[in-house]
Amino acid sequence: MPKVTKDGRAATTLLFELLQEHKRAFHTLVKEVGLTPQQAATILSLEPGVGTPMSVIAEFLMCDASNVTGIVDKLEARGLATRVSAEDRRVKALTLTTEGEALKESMRTRLHSPPAWMEELTRDEQRALHESLQRAVTVMREAGKS
């Protein structure tokens, strides 16, 4: 098992800087589509055609389940999502409406669209970045499971 090297520590700090930038992009996008950050995050967390229990949304948002009620109320009021009943009749699952799916895709496209600086990298540099990040995310997912 390799230790974290000087490169590993430097990479962590650089990641932090890139993430600050991404945060700004999210903040700007959310304002433009007229949602609050939590409403937007909820929309983005929903898979089309799959009902997501309120408790799962609370975990994703890192907040108490009681808050999800109000957030979801507003999404329903705007016609972006609807509550549906599950087998266990205590749980209420949230699904995107057609309008909600469209908004989600629109946000996703813009959020995941490459920042302006990406085109300053050569093809080879973009490939190297992709490969390194892919490897990092892979081990991160593995670590999360254990």
Add this chain to the structure above:
Amino acid sequence: MPKVTKDGRAATTLLFELLQEHKRAFHTLVKEVGLTPQQAATILSLEPGVGTPMSVIAEFLMCDASNVTGIVDKLEARGLATRVSAEDRRVKALTLTTEGEALKESMRTRLHSPPAWMEELTRDEQRALHESLQRAVTVMREAGKS
């Protein structure tokens, strides 16, 4: 000028996933030190020995200047920072107290410390990640200037 390739787009999406992870780490840390997210972000934005105007803090926090008043009030009440007057007597600058500096360093160390998954990468992989991110951050900073 190279275009954004498939690798560039994939890298952007992966960056998004790492961001989610980092967000969780920040959230956990903030709770542990007993600050709110905005209070913690403010502390982290202050340079030791340098007075930072309220307006600069507002820009960093991406919120209206009127909100900074209350956030700073609480930091002062906890003895982590103090308001000092600047040459232009309209502006009030915020500086860290000794206690505030200590807390900032403690948070910074933990936030920038490599996540657990980093040690799953080999030395070579860590070096590749570092180099790719270094290049990305360099062009990002350049793009930010223009």
Add this chain to the structure above:
DNA sequence: TATTGTTATACTCTATAACTATA
């Protein structure tokens, strides 16, 4: 006049605790 920071107000996010309806 213009700008910095503050105050006032209203809405959103947040955690805690008490409640309901299911299980």
Add this chain to the structure above:
DNA sequence: TATAGTTATAGAGTATAACAATA
């Protein structure tokens, strides 16, 4: 009894608008 979601409440974050002090 335990769990999923809701309601009630209080503290914190947010934008807008109006204000004081200074430029």
